[in-house]
Amino acid sequence: MSTTYHRTGPDHDAHRFRPTHVVPEDGLPTWAGPDASRPSARLDPLLPVRLADTSGDWARIVCANGWSAWVDGRLLVTLPHRPPGTGRPLGTTGDPRPLLDALARSLAAYRELVERLAAGELDLDTFRRRSGELRIGVVIDGPSAWLLDLDDGRWYYCDGTRLQTYAAVEPPSPG
Structure with missing residues (x-):
């Protein structure tokens, strides 16, 4: 015999349950309160x-069945948001090296600003102003990479040999 929990309310409606995180691979202890x-x-x-x-560092979580508990929030694994759509067809681009070069230049510029801020050569307002135009996005996981090209408004997936559009930064334009 199985037990099913039925609860109502914004935290407990299983039909509207939208997870934001998952428990780490080794499970997670819980507490009745942040104590x-x-x-x-x-x-x-x-x-x-x-x-x-x-x-x-405490996080109160709610499970699909409505049960709630406190956990060490630093250990929760965030679920990615669904990527925005693209107004252009998904496709494959050739050589990934030009985008990698552009990303390296942006990262080097940001690093230089951080170094100058740490050395006291820049104040925080100047750092914020000068870094405000820099945009970079890179996730590397072994042979796979996700690269953000804000000039083109797209995330690309790279397998080391070619770029493939993954998602667009901007929503699709009206048809």
């Missing part, structure tokens, strides 16, 4: 949860 002296159950690995509240 380490009040332990509760352990969450299963990769369980989808929704972040409902935070208090410092």
